[in-house]
C-alpha cells in the first residue's frame with residue numbers, strides 16, 4: 001500500500017466540546033463516520049475527554065533560540081498524532097468569533113516553534129485542514145459574513161498557512177441553537193422561541209446536511225490533491 005493510497009490515509013478529528021451529547025460532538029461523530037466511509041483511518045481526539053490542559057507552561061513555551069527544544073511528553077504525543085495524519089478536521093462551537101479556549105490552547109502548546117513553524121521546510125507541509133465551526137447565529141444574520149471572514153483570517157491565514165498546511169477551509173455551520181438569536185441595532189440579544197417538533201428536526205437535519213457537504217467537498221478535494 002502506498003502512502004497515497006486512500007486506504008492508508010489518516011484523519012485526525014479534533015473535538016472541542018465539554019458535553020458528549022452536544023451538537024458539536026454529534027457533528028464530529030458524523031464527520032468521523034463519513035471519513036471512515038471514504039477510507040480514512042480516523043484518530044478521534046476529544047480534547048476534554050482526554051483531559052488536555054490548554055494552559056501554556058514553561059516546558060512548552062517556545063525558545064526562540066532553540067527550535068529543537070524538547071517539549072513536554074504530552075505535547076510530543078500530540079505532535080506525533082498530527083504528523084501521522086494526512087488531514088485534520090477540527091469541530092468546535094464558535095466562541096466570540098473564534099475557537100474555544102481548549103482548542104486554542106491545543107494549537108498554542110502543540111503547534112509549536114520548530115515543529116509547526118520556524119523551519120524552511122515546514123513539517124506540516126502538504127497536510128490539509130477543515131475547521132467545522134458551529135455558530136449560534138442564524139443563517140441570515142448580517143453578523144455571519146464578518147464571522148466567516150474573521151475565522152478565515154485567523155484560522156486559515158494566521159494559523160494553518162503560517163504552519164505550512166497546503167489547504168485550509170472554514171466550514172461555518174450557522175443555526176446551531178434551538179432558540180434563534182440575533183443582536184438588534186441597540187446591542188440587545190434577542191432570543192426567539194425554541195424551535196420544536198418537526199421544525200426542530202428539519203433545522204438539525206439541515207445542519208447535518210451542510211456539515212456533510214463540507215466534509216464531502218473536503219474529501220473530494222483531498223482525492224484530487226493526492
Ligand SMILES: Cc1cc2nc3c(=O)[nH]c(=O)nc-3n(C[C@H](O)[C@H](O)[C@H](O)COP(=O)(O)O)c2cc1C
Nearest residue numbers: 022023024025093094095096097134135136137176
Ligand atoms: C462563550 C460563548 C461565546 C459564543 N460566541 C458566539 C459567537 O461569537 N457567534 C455565534 O454565532 N455564536 C456564539 N456562541 C453560540 C455557540 O456557537 C453555540 O451555542 C454553539 O455552537 C451550539 O453548539 P453546541 O450545542 O454543540 O454547544 C457562543 C456561545 C458561548 C457559550
